[in-house]
Amino acid sequence: TYVVTDACIQCKFTDCVEVCPVDCFYEGENTLVIAPDECIDCGVCEPECPADAIIPDTESAAEKWIAFNGKYAALW
Numbered sequence: 677t678y679v680v681t682d683a684c685i686q687c688k689f690t691d692c693v694e695v696c697p698v699d700c701f702y703e704g705e706n707t708l709v710i711a712p713d714e715c716i717d718c719g720v721c722e723p724e725c726p727a728d729a730i731i732p733d734t735e736s737a738a739e740k741w742i743a744f745n746g747k748y749a750a751l752w
């Protein structure tokens with residue numbers, strides 16, 4: 677699973693949304709988020725993000741964003 681981090685804040689691009697094969701991006705409060713139970717871990721979105729805000733949840737920097745993505749994705 678990939679997660680969106682705070683580097684996404686105020687990014688106006690939605691390149692990630694356009695390339696995601698399973699449409700698992702959702703609107704958070706001021707970032708996009710990835711629904712953890714829908715992401716198929718394909719990695720296609722990662723290089724498309726102009727803010728480098730998308731990282732795999734296996735990275736240590738992702739740890740604090742896992743619950744954040746799950747929380748906002750669950751609101752939809």
Ligand code: SF4
Binds near residue numbers: 700
């Ligand atoms: Fe979508 Fe693939 Fe990115 Fe997961 S890794 S959010 S499935 S594009």
